[in-house]
Amino acid sequence: MSLSFQLRHAAPASLASLATSLDTPLLAVILPQDVSLDDVALSGALGPLDALVHGALGRSLTRRDFRGGRDETLLLVGGEAGVQRILLVGRGSAPLSRTAARRAAAIAARQATKLGTGALALWIPDDTTTDGAAIEGLVIGAAAGSWSYPDLQTPPPEKDRRARVSAITVLAAEGAISQQAFDAGVAIAEGQAIAKRLGQMPGNVCTPDTFAEVGREIAERHGMQLTVWGRQQLAEANMGSFLSVAQGTSQDPKLVALEYRGGPAGQQPVVLIGKGLCFDTGGISIKPAPEMEWMKFDMSGAGGVMGAMETIGRLKLPVNVVGIVGSTTNMPSGEAVKPGDVVRASNGKTIEIINTDAEGRLVLADLLVFAKRFDPAIAIDAATLTGAIVIGLGHNAVGVFGGDQSATDEVLAAGQAAGEPGWPMPLWDEYKEQIKSDVADLKNTGGRAAGSITAALFLQEFVDGYPWVHLDVAGTAYSQTDLGWIPKGPTGTPVGTFVEIVRARARR
Ligand code: BES
Numbered sequence: 001m002s003l004s005f006q007l008r009h010a011a012p013a014s015l016a017s018l019a020t021s022l023d024t025p026l027l028a029v030i031l032p033q034d035v036s037l038d039d040v041a042l043s044g045a046l047g048p049l050d051a052l053v054h055g056a057l058g059r060s061l062t063r064r065d066f067r068g069g070r071d072e073t074l075l076l077v078g079g080e081a082g083v084q085r086i087l088l089v090g091r092g093s094a095p096l097s098r099t100a101a102r103r104a105a106a107i108a109a110r111q112a113t114k115l116g117t118g119a120l121a122l123w124i125p126d127d128t129t130t131d132g133a134a135i136e137g138l139v140i141g142a143a144a145g146s147w148s149y150p151d152l153q154t155p156p157p158e159k160d161r162r163a164r165v166s167a168i169t170v171l172a173a174e175g176a177i178s179q180q181a182f183d184a185g186v187a188i189a190e191g192q193a194i195a196k197r198l199g200q201m202p203g204n205v206c207t208p209d210t211f212a213e214v215g216r217e218i219a220e221r222h223g224m225q226l227t228v229w230g231r232q233q234l235a236e237a238n239m240g241s242f243l244s245v246a247q248g249t250s251q252d253p254k255l256v257a258l259e260y261r262g263g264p265a266g267q268q269p270v271v272l273i274g275k276g277l278c279f280d281t282g283g284i285s286i287k288p289a290p291e292m293e294w295m296k297f298d299m300s301g302a303g304g305v306m307g308a309m310e311t312i313g314r315l316k317l318p319v320n321v322v323g324i325v326g327s328t329t330n331m332p333s334g335e336a337v338k339p340g341d342v343v344r345a346s347n348g349k350t351i352e353i354i355n356t357d358a359e360g361r362l363v364l365a366d367l368l369v370f371a372k373r374f375d376p377a378i379a380i381d382a383a384t385l386t387g388a389i390v391i392g393l394g395h396n397a398v399g400v401f402g403g404d405q406s407a408t409d410e411v412l413a414a415g416q417a418a419g420e421p422g423w424p425m426p427l428w429d430e431y432k433e434q435i436k437s438d439v440a441d442l443k444n445t446g447g448r449a450a451g452s453i454t455a456a457l458f459l460q461e462f463v464d465g466y467p468w469v470h471l472d473v474a475g476t477a478y479s480q481t482d483l484g485w486i487p488k489g490p491t492g493t494p495v496g497t498f499v500e501i502v503r504a505r506a507r508r
């Protein structure tokens with residue numbers, strides 16, 4: 001990643017003089033709702049900043065040009081050296097939190113990108129969070145707002161170019177907590193950048209081999225054990241369900257597993273599993289053409305696993321974690337699997353394929369069987385599994401399906417903490433009627449009704465005795481609109497949730 005991060009710290013009373021002495025093209029100052037110059041918590045900060053811009057800050061507040069509402073910004077132009085611009089960013093009236101800081105920092109970084117300042121410093125003068133949550137949020141948000149995938153575009157001529165943000169500086173009160181929060185923020189930002197990059201890559205650039213390569217890089221960087229299986233090994237392991245999806249493509253499918261042993265020997269691992277469809281045409285049950293290009297995002301669960309493994313490796317969390325992805329491309333062809341075909345998964349169960357577009361669950365089925373060999377303490381899969389979850393929950397909540405209540409609660413809490421909130425969905429046996437087959441043990445679709453639930457119940461058939469939670473991220477992994485704080489494109493979900501699950505276990 002071409003972003004550098006720097007933490008500048010000072011005693012709380014000296015932060016204002018540190019801020020005003022910075023040499024930076026842009027200092028973003030994040031302020032609360034209805035901020036005023038005589039605000040007690042801010043008095044020591046606003047005065048010196050105001051002096052830098054010859055009273056423009058004070059006048060802007062007095063005139064109520066800037067009121068500190070969420071996402072509100074005001075740019076104050078300073079001198080030629082030192083702090084050359086001040087960007088006021090509102091965070092609204094909610095108490096300062098990790099997610100509020102993340103959002104404000106992302107807004108600041110997007111402004112910096114538009115201006116082309118190249119560097120960005122951030123400061124929350126009234127940060128009273130004692131656990132460093134706001135610092136972590138600043139780093140993650142600034143990285144999110146600076147993110148882009150420029151690889152496939154010709155840059156404009158030099159004179160029209162604006163520098164991308166390449167350096168992020170965060171101001172914080174000195175101490176171990178700030179340092180730890182900053183380091184954690186950087187690790188999470190780097191993991192999310194991996195997931196986003198994979199999510200934005202078109203299907204001809206991000207292939208199953210890409211997952212093998214990215215997996216190898218992460219394994220080498222952090223000393224993880226790597227397993228990469230292709231068609232041959234998948235066949236030897238009797239993964240007929242996964243292989244049926246890969247039947248229509250000449251690309252070699254890949255199962256990639258990363259074993260991170262940060263915990264005590266013998267500790268049962270957290271197992272993270274991701275759906276990695278580099279492109280989903282639907283196969284013989286082909287999807288309609290409009291917006292089909294979006295289906296390059298169908299590897300977001302797998303991208304999330306890769307990103308989380310990078311973060312976990314960087315943070316050296318004292319927990320054993322295994323990341324598993326199953327990657328292929330769902331294509332129609334003369335060889336492709338057809339509706340009505342019956343295939344056998346690696347646990348021996350037979351599946352009647354009703355719709356070749358319900359392919360994610362076929363890949364995950366064999367991954368869930370494979371996960372058993374690691375004796376998981378908990379296994380969480382993430383998948384862009386169903387269009388139905390987009391209808392049910394839209395773009396603001398991850399669908400959370402779990403048989404085991406305490407595991408489900410754990411995952412919901414992690415999602416909440418990560419700012420990737422989930423919502424529990426029923427996984428009741430009654431719905432299983434819908435996936436009974438006349439010719440096989442199961443069929444791969446259960447009709448339109450409760451489509452996300454029958455998909456999850458299908459997965460459950462391949463879970464053998466370990467606590468398991470399924471995340472349907474079809475509505476949350478990729479935004480087709482600009483969300484203001486996050487640009488259009490991959491969101492980084494579910495990296496934050498995965499990391500938070502492991503971090504919370506590290507604290508136990
Ligand atoms: N990758 C899709 C899920 C999807 C669809 C995500 C639309 C986002 C938007 C998945 O493989 C799929 O095609 N699911 C089908 C299942 C159906 C055939 C039972 C769906 O949701 O339409």
Ligand code: MN
Nearest residue numbers: 280357358359
């Ligand atoms: Mn599909």
Ligand code: ZN
Nearest residue numbers: 277280298360
């Ligand atoms: Zn799919």
